[in-house]
Amino acid sequence: MASGVKPRVKVPKSAAAGEAVTIKTLISHKMESGQRKDKEGNLIPRSIINRFTCEFNGETVVDVAMEPAISTNPYFEFEAVVPEAGEFVFTWYDDDGSVYDTKKNIAIG
Amino acid sequence: MNKQAITAIAAVLALPMAAAAGPDDDTLVVNEDIEMVTKTAAPAHVSDVLDEVMSGWHFRKDETQALQMDDFENPAMIFVDQAIDTWNTAEGSEGKSCASCHDDVEASMAGVRAVYPKWNETAGEVRTLNMQINDCRENQMGAEKWKYSGGKMAAMEALISVQSRGMPVNVAIDGPAQPAWEQGKEMYYTRTGQLELSCANCHEDNYGNMIRADHLSQGHINGFPVYRLKNTKLNTAHARFKGCIRDTRAETYKPGSAEFVALELYVASRGNGLSVEAPSVRN
Amino acid sequence: MEFSRRETLAMGLGAAMVTVLPFRANAAADDRIAAFTGGADIAEGGVTLTAPEIAENGNTVPVSVAAEGASAILVLATGNPEPGVATFNFGPGAAQQSASTRIRLAGTQDVVAVAKLADGSFAKASATVKVTIGGCGG
Numbered sequence: 001m002a003s004g005v006k007p008r009v010k011v012p013k014s015a016a017a018g019e020a021v022t023i024k025t026l027i028s029h030k031m032e033s034g035q036r037k038d039k040e041g042n043l044i045p046r047s048i049i050n051r052f053t054c055e056f057n058g059e060t061v062v063d064v065a066m067e068p069a070i071s072t073n074p075y076f077e078f079e080a081v082v083p084e085a086g087e088f089v090f091t092w093y094d095d096d097g098s099v100y101d102t103k104k105n106i107a108i109g
Numbered sequence: 110m111n112k113q114a115i116t117a118i119a120a121v122l123a124l125p126m127a128a129a130a131g132p133d134d135d136t137l138v139v140n141e142d143i144e145m146v147t148k149t150a151a152p153a154h155v156s157d158v159l160d161e162v163m164s165g166w167h168f169r170k171d172e173t174q175a176l177q178m179d180d181f182e183n184p185a186m187i188f189v190d191q192a193i194d195t196w197n198t199a200e201g202s203e204g205k206s207c208a209s210c211h212d213d214v215e216a217s218m219a220g221v222r223a224v225y226p227k228w229n230e231t232a233g234e235v236r237t238l239n240m241q242i243n244d245c246r247e248n249q250m251g252a253e254k255w256k257y258s259g260g261k262m263a264a265m266e267a268l269i270s271v272q273s274r275g276m277p278v279n280v281a282i283d284g285p286a287q288p289a290w291e292q293g294k295e296m297y298y299t300r301t302g303q304l305e306l307s308c309a310n311c312h313e314d315n316y317g318n319m320i321r322a323d324h325l326s327q328g329h330i331n332g333f334p335v336y337r338l339k340n341t342k343l344n345t346a347h348a349r350f351k352g353c354i355r356d357t358r359a360e361t362y363k364p365g366s367a368e369f370v371a372l373e374l375y376v377a378s379r380g381n382g383l384s385v386e387a388p389s390v391r392n
Numbered sequence: 393m394e395f396s397r398r399e400t401l402a403m404g405l406g407a408a409m410v411t412v413l414p415f416r417a418n419a420a421a422d423d424r425i426a427a428f429t430g431g432a433d434i435a436e437g438g439v440t441l442t443a444p445e446i447a448e449n450g451n452t453v454p455v456s457v458a459a460e461g462a463s464a465i466l467v468l469a470t471g472n473p474e475p476g477v478a479t480f481n482f483g484p485g486a487a488q489q490s491a492s493t494r495i496r497l498a499g500t501q502d503v504v505a506v507a508k509l510a511d512g513s514f515a516k517a518s519a520t521v522k523v524t525i526g527g528c529g530g
Contacts, residue, residue: 060483
């Protein structure tokens, strides 16, 4: 598990049924690209988050295949439709096998 | 290095950049809520050399400025989140966390950052926020001191600074703090290094001009600790001082040294009146 | 004016105004596009790519892509050592087939977005981003 990895998500507390909401996500992660060299000149191996998914009530909103050119502390902003009240699940998959996730509920109103 | 050489350098630095020069006129409102004072009349002690003091925010591109306008967009806030966890975690021989003595960070730390660095009567020295944090850790918590400009310290500095966000920087330069302030002022105007540059050469004489592709600011520290796009992490003022001095190709001082404490006091005072913007986002 | 060697050096450094990193391009990007489209034709238009003209810093460049009805959008940095940036796959929960992120660009180059549209066809857009070297310390 990479250390100090912390996700943050911004989801509105409520929406009208069928409304589109803007979702923002950020996760602290070095995203070691595999291009950098250490002091001795050896390549530092790649170690990134390689996939991010967002689901709403089990349905995929977005599924991003991420490569080393995504900046440190990966940020995504996208639009999701909210047909009914429910739960957003955000998941990040690390090269080292770790999985980070966080959930946010949204009400209709 | 004589005056004519400096004029020549200034002319060369200033030349090609007519299109990009000068700070902009945008206003900074964070979270559509906190109105920041990013331009104000220069405080009395610098009014002989500057009319107006301006935050470094004005010298960055629109995309970078936008990152600071919303706490979610601001990548520095992840570190503030981490510091909140640290604030509530007991550490050290006394089994205390910051919260054990200080309770809620929002209430206890409101306005604190705005007046640092400041004179500490008991300790008999000018203290920076980082020094005070380490003092608490060592003497109140029985915990190990943090590296002065390391990640954990920068994150805690950011968390505490957030509680002063929007408040005017107001460091005292008189009374027992004065000798340190004078020392800082002297450092600010002393040329060092192979390049024989002083802080003033860039930040007072040439703000608004380009240094290669970077837009020179007035060098205020109201936004520190700062998330730099360049290294995608929080940077403390001392770490930046060290880098700047190294870039003049001089032997640089250590973060936490008395020299940098004095310099920090002086540089902070140049921005008295600007809002605390920390944690800011810069190049 | 008489200048010492030290002064001349300093002026020369100041005058080294090559601030914009030279243009980079990479053939591997074409391979990635071919793999994504399976060799099909690509139309221009149908996908928008928003990126700054000049990046404040190549480490963190904000970009956005949008393609109405797309099932996926591939983003490539054609001048990076490895051109792949990300592939955005949109599901039924997406209100719009659009996304924003922040990417790393190694130097001035074209950023390319290729979208797979609802009818199975492909569309492409590109934007040139100038990446600069900063001031003191780069």
